[in-house]
Amino acid sequence: MARTKDTQPLKYRIIDHEADIGLEIYGKSLEELFINAAEGLFHLIIEGNDIRPEKGKRLEIGKDGELLINFINELLFLWDTEGFIPKEFSIKIEDDEVKGSVIGGLFDPRRLRIKQEIKAATYHMFSLIEEGGIYKARVILDV
Amino acid sequence: MEDREGHLKKLDDNRYIVNRHGNMHVDGIIYLNEELLHVLGTDESIKQVENVACLPGIVGASMAMPDIHWGYGFPIGGVAAFDMETGVVSPGGVGYDINCGVRLLRSDLRLDEIREKVKDLIGHLYINIPSGVGSHRKDLRLTREEIKKVLKKGARWAVENGFGDQEDLEYIEDNGQIRGADPDCVSDKAYERGKDQLGTVGSGNHFVEIGYIKEVYDPDTAARFSIFKDQITVMIHTGSRGLGYQICDDYIKDMIKASEKYGIFLPDRQLCCAPIDSPEGKRYLSAMASAANYAFANRQLITHWVRETMEHTLKAGSKKLGLSIVYDVCHNIAKIERHRIMEKGKVREIEVCVHRKGATRSYPPDSDVLPERYKKTGQPVLIPGDMGRASYILCGTKKAMDETFGSTCHGAGRVMSRNQAIKASKGRSISKELEDRGIYVRAASKSTLVEEMPDAYKDVSKVVQVVHNAGISRLVAKIVPLGCIKG
Numbered sequence: 001m002a003r004t005k006d007t008q009p010l011k012y013r014i015i016d017h018e019a020d021i022g023l024e025i026y027g028k029s030l031e032e033l034f035i036n037a038a039e040g041l042f043h044l045i046i047e048g049n050d051i052r053p054e055k056g057k058r059l060e061i062g063k064d065g066e067l068l069i070n071f072i073n074e075l076l077f078l079w080d081t082e083g084f085i086p087k088e089f090s091i092k093i094e095d096d097e098v099k100g101s102v103i104g105g106l107f108d109p110r111r112l113r114i115k116q117e118i119k120a121a122t123y124h125m126f127s128l129i130e131e132g133g134i135y136k137a138r139v140i141l142d143v
Numbered sequence: 144m145e146d147r148e149g150h151l152k153k154l155d156d157n158r159y160i161v162n163r164h165g166n167m168h169v170d171g172i173i174y175l176n177e178e179l180l181h182v183l184g185t186d187e188s189i190k191q192v193e194n195v196a197c198l199p200g201i202v203g204a205s206m207a208m209p210d211i212h213w214g215y216g217f218p219i220g221g222v223a224a225f226d227m228e229t230g231v232v233s234p235g236g237v238g239y240d241i242n243c244g245v246r247l248l249r250s251d252l253r254l255d256e257i258r259e260k261v262k263d264l265i266g267h268l269y270i271n272i273p274s275g276v277g278s279h280r281k282d283l284r285l286t287r288e289e290i291k292k293v294l295k296k297g298a299r300w301a302v303e304n305g306f307g308d309q310e311d312l313e314y315i316e317d318n319g320q321i322r323g324a325d326p327d328c329v330s331d332k333a334y335e336r337g338k339d340q341l342g343t344v345g346s347g348n349h350f351v352e353i354g355y356i357k358e359v360y361d362p363d364t365a366a367r368f369s370i371f372k373d374q375i376t377v378m379i380h381t382g383s384r385g386l387g388y389q390i391c392d393d394y395i396k397d398m399i400k401a402s403e404k405y406g407i408f409l410p411d412r413q414l415c416c417a418p419i420d421s422p423e424g425k426r427y428l429s430a431m432a433s434a435a436n437y438a439f440a441n442r443q444l445i446t447h448w449v450r451e452t453m454e455h456t457l458k459a460g461s462k463k464l465g466l467s468i469v470y471d472v473c474h475n476i477a478k479i480e481r482h483r484i485m486e487k488g489k490v491r492e493i494e495v496c497v498h499r500k501g502a503t504r505s506y507p508p509d510s511d512v513l514p515e516r517y518k519k520t521g522q523p524v525l526i527p528g529d530m531g532r533a534s535y536i537l538c539g540t541k542k543a544m545d546e547t548f549g550s551t552c553h554g555a556g557r558v559m560s561r562n563q564a565i566k567a568s569k570g571r572s573i574s575k576e577l578e579d580r581g582i583y584v585r586a587a588s589k590s591t592l593v594e595e596m597p598d599a600y601k602d603v604s605k606v607v608q609v610v611h612n613a614g615i616s617r618l619v620a621k622i623v624p625l626g627c628i629k630g
Contacts, residue, residue, distance in 0.1 A: 016561075018212050019560075020214075021560075073392050077332055077335075114588050120391065123399070124413040126412065143561070
C-alpha cells in the first residue's frame, strides 16, 4: 500500500488527466476504500475542513453498473441538491450494496470555500482490484 | 507523437487519417495540422477516435476536430454519425453536460462608448446572474409541473414567461426546442437537481463574457450577422447543469445493461450504448432532448438578465442597446439529421444520429432549418477561446456537409491538466495579469480562475485556422474579451 512521507497509509492520490481529474483510492477493506473515496472527492470540491456534524443521511446504494461510481454520484447528488458534505460514515458493503448512514454538514460560505464543480464519476478507465489484502480503485471524474 | 503503429497518416495539411484496423468499422479522420498534432502530447485521444470507430452502425468515419483532447469515452472534439437502423446512441457520446453550448448577443454599442464602464458592468452581471456552484436566483423557484413545461418547450417556455422576445427563438439552433422531449423519461433525482439551477451559469469553463469585434474577415457575411468592427458583444457559455449530469448518469447505467443485452462490444465502458431504435435508445433520446431544452431555457434566462443588467447599468433603453441574438449553438448533443453518405461508390441520402461531443453544427447556405437571414451565408458558428485571448465567429459551409456531417470545432481545447495549471500559476495572480491586459474577471472560485487560465488552453486562433483552411467552416470575425463572470 502506498504511504505518505510520514509513513501513514495513503488514502487517495489525485490523478492528472488532461481534461478531467481522477482519483486513485486505497483501503484495507471495501468500506475503508469507499470512505477514502468520499474524502478525496470532497478534498477536490471544498477548501477548508470545518465541517460540522449537523445532518444524518441514510444510504442505500445498489449495484446497477459499478457500486463505487454509484456511491460517488450519490454523494454528488446530495452535495448538488442540499450542499451536504459527508463527515462520518457508518457503512457496510454486502451483496453489492452499500447500506448504512452518514453524518455531515451543510455548506456554509462563511467557513468553507468551493474549489470546483465535479459533474460525475465516469466509467472511463475505472478499476477496482484487491491485491494482498489492499483494495485499490481508479475513478476519472468529469469536471 | 507516436504514429499509432503506422496507422496514423497525414492526409493533407489539415487532416490525419487513422486507417481502419482491429475492431474498427470505419477509418478515423482527425482535423489537425502538424503543429497541433505535436501539442496533443499523448495519443490517448487518438485511441478514443479508434474506440468510437468500433461502435456498431457508425457511418463515414469516426472524426475529431482540431480542439481534440482526451475525454472520457469519446474524445472531446469528437463527431460520429450512426445509421438509424443498425447504429447506436451513446450518452457518453453526448457527455454529462447535455447541450452545453454557446450563445452570442450583438449590440449597437461601440467599444469607445463602454470601455470605461466594463468593470462596473461585470460587477453588476456577477450580482444578477448566478454563477458558481450552489448559487441561484431567489426569485425563480419552479414546481415540478413548471419544470416539465421547460423540458418540453425549451427557450419557448422562457419567452412565454416574459424572459425575452419571440424573435429570439428564430436565432437558436432548433429554435430552442428539440422535438421528442419526454419529461416522463426524466428521473426524480434529475428534477430535484434541476429545480433550483435554471438560469445559472455553473462552474468550470462556463462564463458570460463581454467582448468586442476586433477584426472582420468577411464583411458581407458579418453584415448579414449584423456584426461590425469595434462592436460590443456578449457571449454566454453554459448548459443543462445538474439536471443534464443526472440524466447522463441515469442512462449510462441503463446503457451498460443494454450493451450487454444487445451484445455490443465496448472498448471502453463509458461508450456504453443501445440501438437507436431500441426502447433504451428511444428513452435516452427523449430524456436527452428534455435536458437540451432545459439548457436552451437556461441560456434564454441568462440573456434576459444580461439585457436587464446592461440597460440598468448603462441607463439606456433596449432599443439603444440593440442586444439581439446572433445565434445559439449546441456543442454536446446527439441529433437525428439527414446527410449524404458515400456507399460502394454511390452517394445516398440517409437519416443518421450525429453525436457531437465538443463539436458544433456547421450548416451551409440554403439549409432549411436556418432563419431566412442566414440562408445566404450559412449558420453562424460560435467558437469561444480562453478568457484572455480571443473567440471567433465563423459560418457553416457545404464542405462540412460533405465531410463532417455538418460539423466543426467547438473551442480551444485544453493543453494543460488542471493540476499542471495550478503548478504553472504558483506565485502569480491570474486576475491581476488579466486586469493588466484590460480584462476584468469576477469568479466565484479562485481555483476556477487558475484552472481556466489562458495558458491552460491551446491558442484558439490556431484551432479555427485549421477548420477554416480545411473548409469545414469559414472565418467571419474575431472577438476580443473585455471582461467576464465565471463560476
